[in-house]
Amino acid sequence: MKITREEVEHVANLARLNLNRQELVKMTEQLDNLLSYVAKLDELDTKDIKPTTHAFSISNAFRDDTVQDSLTQKEALANCPKQNGECFIVPRII
């Protein structure tokens, strides 16, 4: 087994996903399959290879520190299900 049901439960919880027992079993099975497939890569000897984080070999893409137009307040709030014309409104957390 590459992943346990507890781990899937934990990750689902961090992602705010509510999985029922059946889904949990199914997800664990599918994720286990995926991870087993990817584990094939472990067979390669990568001892002398630097970890790669990007597929391309460029670096230092910058922009200058200049201000550009922002969206209008109306545009910024346009997609929000609940707003008061000024702010996004969300359920209270604390």
Add this chain to the structure above:
Amino acid sequence: MKLETVIGLEIHAQLKTRSKIFCGCSTAFGAAPNTHTCPICLGMPGVLPVLNRKVVEFAIKLGLATGSTIKPFSQFARKNYFYPDLPKGYQTSQFDLPIIEHGFIEIEADGIEKKIGITRIHMEEDAGKLIHDEHEPVSFVDLNRTGTPLLEIVSEPDMRSSEEAVAYLKKIHLLLRYLDICDGNMQEGSFRCDANISMRPLGQEQLGIRTELKNMNSFRNVQAALEFEIRRQRDLLLDGEKVIQETLLWNPDKNRTESMRGKEDAHDYRYFPCPDLIPVVIDEAWIAEVRKLLPELPDERQKRFVTDFGLPEYDARILTGTRELADYFERALQVCNAPKKLSNWIMTEFLREIKGDVGPWIACCKVVPESLGALIDLLEKGKISGKIAKTVFLVMMETGKAPLDIIKEQNLDQVSDHDELSALVKEIVAAHPSQAEEFKGGKTKLMGFFVGQLMQKTKGKANPQVANELFTKELAG
């Protein structure tokens, strides 16, 4: 059991760039809610953030000023968590490859100098602001601040008292101000600090269980919160109880730390390299270029004030304790050649008038440094007395006028003219025959009385030295 306090600080400094870290939205404070946002800082799908070059330059500056290693290769990572002030569901930060590592600064606390290590300094974006409704269970989200560039400065757990922690915090604040990369405003949140604090038996290597303190938005609150927490942890440990690892909020109204309510998710941020942002590569040439932009730093400036101007250490420390005050002093010194007299005046008469923080106060002070310098010059050259200088200074503070204009307008010129004064001296001696007799009989202390009379007649404008000479001559006969 003797306990030792161990403190480490995490400082978040908002950078003084014009635009945000990954997009062109303005970073200006105080705009109407959600008017400085765009698809990038709102976290819309499919956008491409691009790093603001100035943020890297500012990080290099701070790295150089703290004797740190500037890493030739660094990259951004995503710190994943859900909170309504974080529209993307992750904060773009740096994790295993920060831009700056292994620095230190020197502090002085309780008269002892000490080095405090800096573990790392990394670039990241700020989150938005939440305003909680007082009646309903909702919060209002303003995303103007989202994407404002931050440097997070993480210290080693090198501090052993609240005094050391505050000295370290003030020194970092001072460096940021001298480098002019952060406005340092703690009330507006552009300079924030969290503290990790634990206790251990003196001599023990292993660290004790720590708590994390938040919500301390002034130097005074940091000191008070740390002192409270030191007492709280010590009491627990001395009673044989345990400190619970948790995040505590400082409540300045109740003067105590309080446990953060609500369940605290175990920190599990699942950092991974941000695929949207390309690695940052810094070569020696870039570092050399930034090094040229570095201003004189506070420690160097303090030393120069002692060697070049002959000021005592104490004066030099106070004057260089704020970049604006040190600039003010040096500009005033351009027009008067009396550093110690100027320093005395700045530390007493000038600083006495200060309200609030020194920097902003100086920026809007009516007395420009050249005016104060001119006043000290008049005083140094004996053209006005100390008493008149104080009167003139208060008018300067109110009106912003030049000292010479005030002296002319109010006819405060010091009288050194022998003829004019000696007529008055003769008059005074004649009007007080018994005191004159006593003086001649050896009661020389009465000189003060006579000079006082002359000052009254001249409204304080008589040159005291000339007055002394004239009375001595008049009463000798």
